[in-house]
Amino acid sequence: MKKKDAILKVATVLFSNRGFKDTSVQELSRLTGAAEGTIFYHYKSKENLLLAILVKTRDDIVAQFDQFFENRPFDSGLEMAEETTSFYLYLAGLMEDQFLLLHRRFLYRFSESNPEFRKNLEAIYNCLVDYFEKAILTGQADGSIDSGIHPRKTALILFTMVDGMVRFKNDNLYDAGALFNELLKSCRRMLQVR
Amino acid sequence: MKKKDAILKVATVLFSNRGFKDTSVQELSRLTGAAEGTIFYHYKSKENLLLAILVKTRDDIVAQFDQFFENRPFDSGLEMAEETTSFYLYLAGLMEDQFLLLHRRFLYRFSESNPEFRKNLEAIYNCLVDYFEKAILTGQADGSIDSGIHPRKTALILFTMVDGMVRFKNDNLYDAGALFNELLKSCRRMLQVR
DNA sequence: AACAAAACTGAGCGTACGCTCAGTTTTGAT
DNA sequence: ATCAAAACTGAGCGTACGCTCAGTTTTGTT
Structure with a gap:
């Protein structure tokens, strides 16, 4: 083996x-x-090797997120949202290659002809967006997040933002580290009650 | 010809x-x-053909943005930021293939060995981020945008957000159209004076 | 030790690709 | 009409790739 x-x-x-x-x-x-x-x-086949990599990537990412949220106490939904963002960036650094893979178009090309690819990609994205959404819903219940925002849609936007940041880091366009504090601040401003 | x-x-x-x-x-x-x-x-060569495409893409995008901002009156910097976001999404639909190209990793691979690629990519990104930054600076001057945010960094984050949305649309992960209004709202909440 | 299953090997096959080049056709100025 | 430059052609070259297969080695059980 x-x-x-x-x-x-x-x-x-x-x-x-x-x-x-x-x-x-x-x-x-x-x-x-x-x-x-x-x-x-x-x-x-070579394609099958790629699929095996994707499956392992899904297992790893989902396991990491589930472990992170298990038994972790958050002061508020807002804090949970911030920590989710933060953890996503941390994980993207830890599992750099696997996150890079998710941004590669050939995966989405294979998805069109091989449902196994799409299934695993969706599992990853759903897991991630679900945690963002859960944070927002928690925050709206405890009053730390504005109830005027749409939970699912805003979760998608938050995810888009942090995932975009990872892409730019991976493509060496600019350094995500230098933007980290500002990103969390933007995230907070987006969600906060006014 | x-x-x-x-x-x-x-x-x-x-x-x-x-x-x-x-x-x-x-x-x-x-x-x-x-x-x-x-x-x-x-x-x-095939690589040279790709470079020619990138050069044209840069010309087209920069021209479109310059034209959009030329002589266009904005009520406020905040409105300008929102319209920049909006125009970016519009353009990504209009020039779908060319925006798709910018998200393809082989461009960044060629950038590592051929400076011409990097030069053109940077020109595009600088042009786009500069307009976002200009909107923020304008807004901070006219009082429509919070002076507590960092103009350049926040411009990068805004750009990341909208560009990430385009990627998800192009990869058929979810529909950017359905999130359009929520995206503008998030953008506004991020920038607004509180 | 015997033996079957699993793991492993690498030469070789068919195919597809980027690119060249010697030659032909088209264009446009005089 | 002449002619040189520009545009165009496609057969053919060398190379690199994914994959197969007949055979060898390793592993683990009895």
């Missing part, structure tokens, strides 16, 4: 950073020490 | 939607009616 894992690990890095087509099985073979035949023995 | 333009046009659509590697010169040839040799006669 050693080489199988190594292949998945190296492929995650290469697919995320170089792209799917720009990563050859020959290169995976060289970097993992496994023969090309071994790669196709464990994953029956 | 007919075929040269046709090649650029078709390549824009294919590179944006299918990807760079996933678009073959043979296919471009078939769809434009130009022989493969003709493509290499006008653009000396």
